[in-house]
Amino acid sequence: xxxxAILLVFLLILFIYKSINTISAIFLYGIFISAVFTYAALIxxxxxxxxxxxxxxxxxxxxxxxxxxxVLQNFNxxxxxxxxxxxxxxFYLFYILFSLSFCITKWFEIKQIRYILYTILFLSFxxxxxxDPGFNIYMQNVxxxxxxxxxxKIISGYGSILFxxxxxxxxxxxxxxxxxxxxxxxQIRFLRNxxxxxxxxxxxxxxxxxxxFYFAPTNLVKSTFISNFxxxxxxxxxxxxxxxxxxxxxxxxxxxxxxxxxxxxxKKSNKEFNLLTHTNIDTASLGVxxxxxxxxxxxxxxxxxAEFLKENKFNNDEDALYSLELILESCRQSSGSLESALxxxxxxxxxxxxSALNQPVELAIKRFNPQHTSIQIGSDLSEKQLYAYIDxxxxxxxxxxxxxxxxxxxxxxxxxxxxxxxxxxxxxxxTIEDNGPGISxxxxxxxxxxxxxxxxxxxxxxxxxxxxxxxxxxxxxTIEFSSxxxxxxxxxxxxxxxxQKYMRNx
Numbered sequence: 001x002x003x004x005a006i007l008l009v010f011l012l013i014l015f016i017y018k019s020i021n022t023i024s025a026i027f028l029y030g031i032f033i034s035a036v037f038t039y040a041a042l043i044x045x046x047x048x049x050x051x052x053x054x055x056x057x058x059x060x061x062x063x064x065x066x067x068x069x070x071v072l073q074n075f076n077x078x079x080x081x082x083x084x085x086x087x088x089x090x091f092y093l094f095y096i097l098f099s100l101s102f103c104i105t106k107w108f109e110i111k112q113i114r115y116i117l118y119t120i121l122f123l124s125f126x127x128x129x130x131x132d133p134g135f136n137i138y139m140q141n142v143x144x145x146x147x148x149x150x151x152x153k154i155i156s157g158y159g160s161i162l163f164x165x166x167x168x169x170x171x172x173x174x175x176x177x178x179x180x181x182x183x184x185x186x187q188i189r190f191l192r193n194x195x196x197x198x199x200x201x202x203x204x205x206x207x208x209x210x211x212x213f214y215f216a217p218t219n220l221v222k223s224t225f226i227s228n229f230x231x232x233x234x235x236x237x238x239x240x241x242x243x244x245x246x247x248x249x250x251x252x253x254x255x256x257x258x259x260x261x262x263x264x265x266x267k268k269s270n271k272e273f274n275l276l277t278h279t280n281i282d283t284a285s286l287g288v289x290x291x292x293x294x295x296x297x298x299x300x301x302x303x304x305x306a307e308f309l310k311e312n313k314f315n316n317d318e319d320a321l322y323s324l325e326l327i328l329e330s331c332r333q334s335s336g337s338l339e340s341a342l343x344x345x346x347x348x349x350x351x352x353x354x355s356a357l358n359q360p361v362e363l364a365i366k367r368f369n370p371q372h373t374s375i376q377i378g379s380d381l382s383e384k385q386l387y388a389y390i391d392x393x394x395x396x397x398x399x400x401x402x403x404x405x406x407x408x409x410x411x412x413x414x415x416x417x418x419x420x421x422x423x424x425x426x427x428x429x430x431t432i433e434d435n436g437p438g439i440s441x442x443x444x445x446x447x448x449x450x451x452x453x454x455x456x457x458x459x460x461x462x463x464x465x466x467x468x469x470x471x472x473x474x475x476x477x478t479i480e481f482s483s484x485x486x487x488x489x490x491x492x493x494x495x496x497x498x499x500q501k502y503m504r505n506x
Contacts (some may be wrong), residue, residue, distance in 0.1 A: 017249050024098055027098035027102075028102075029200075030100050031205075032205075033097060038091060038209075040083075042213070044085060048075055056314055077132045078221070084127075085127075085216060089167075090124075092167040095202075095206075096170040096171075097117075099178055100116075100117070103177045103281050114373075124164075133365055140222065143279070144223070160218065161223050175199070182322065184424075185424055188480065188494065232398045299335050302327065306327045307328065349474075350474045351391050351486075355387065356384075357390065357421055358385065358386070360392045360395040360396035360399060361421055364397075364400040365394045374414070375407055375410060375416070375419070377416075378417070379415070379418070380418070380419075388495050394471045397471070398467070399419075399469045401467065406434035409489065411437060417434045418433045427496060428497045429493065431491070433491075438485040438489055439483050447465055477494050477495040478494050480492050
């Protein structure tokens with residue numbers, strides 16, 4: 001049954017969005033509900049006049065008994081027309097409202113957007129009134145009384161064209177906004193995937209809807225010379241359109257199912273990656289205490305013996321003293337690395353304060369002292385201050401670690417590291433980009449795993465990026481990276497910005 005299949009797809013998409021408790025999700029629900037509402041109103045209106053049973057039976061698989069029951073129901077015809085037109089108007093209204101709320105942060109707080117919203121609401125209400133059967137009967141009777149039906153037909157015709165173009169502009173503007181949002185957030189993986197899924201879900205739905213309801217809203221009633229006896233019109237449906245409808249719906253449904261499947265596959269992959277990273281960090285945290293305690297005892301013994309030999313046995317042997325000093329220095333460095341690993345992997349907490357996001361970035365850049373003089377570091381920080389609740393010390397350490405990783409990865413004479421801050425919707429984004437050799441595909445999945453490192457340095461234990469991951473997650477943020485071999489690596493750190501109302505109170 002085609003209607004049930006369409007309904008199931010709507011429910012599938014609503015299920016995917018069930019956890020999104022935002023105004024844009026509510027408007028998205030409104031799009032699907034108004035579409036189903038319009039379908040139901042059309043079926044009931046056609047059954048009222050026992051029209052297109054054979055064709056509709058092919059589409060919706062009505063058995064004769066069900067159809068007969070619908071035909072015998074005493075539905076109010078004017079109410080069915082209002083439901084049909086109202087559902088159609090709401091479809092276009094929710095469409096543009098969803099696009100605005102999805103693509104523009106704090107959209108209702110923008111004065112110009114509010115004016116656009118008031119205009120849209122006014123036009124939607126005007127449409128409903130313009131196509132209302134009661135209003136049209138009244139206007140037709142007035143035109144008959146004053147012998148001015150031609151004027152009524154002209155106004156009705158041009159008004160219908162105007163409002164249909166307004167609805168098409170809503171659809172076109174909504175798609176343009178979503179495309180703009182996609183390219184604007186192209187560097188942010190989860191926003192890019194979410195926008196693309198939304199766009200590809202709405203495309204087939206819109207195509208199906210326009211195929212069936214390109215005529216709606218419309219005036220379906222004409223007055224007659226007999227009082228209270230009105231002539232109800234047929235919708236502008238053609239048999240060819242109705243017969244093509246099952247094929248179009250099937251293709252669109254397959255596309256929507258495939259799109260939903262791919263989106264869920266990406267979400268599942270990201271969820272598994274995050275879960276694996278959390279598990280690896282938690283596992284390392286449990287083992288690092290006993291590991292650190294055991295190794296530190298051995299280092300302490302080695303250090304104690306080396307100091308004894310240095311002071312009592314080989315105090316006049318320069319070669320031996322040099323070797324013993326290397327042993328002591330190695331012990332100190334190893335002990336420091338163990339302490340650092342313990343601090344970074346075991347239950348630390350952040351102490352967030354209301355701060356400008358640029359501050360820890362500037363401190364990390366100032367702290368950075370490149371070992372290779374050929375490496376150039378540049379920055380392009382947001383001129384408009386971005387405020388968030390952050391632990392400045394930990395966030396600075398996180399940014400510094402990523403900068404150091406970039407420096408160690410760069411192996412060319414023209415090495416460059418570039419750092420930017422910007423605002424993406426409700427997020428403050430710190431981007432750290434280098435032109436190094438990139439990260440191989442086999443290493444990408446292990447990048448945030450504790451003790452994983454591709455560097456040969458004895459002081460680098462592979463703790464830095466797992467520490468960065470944990471700090472960002474404790475801030476309620478996310479960290480993403482993209483890398484191409486021989487082209488470089490890009491890290492995006494996204495931190496939720498403080499609400500505007502809190503910023504005004506400061």
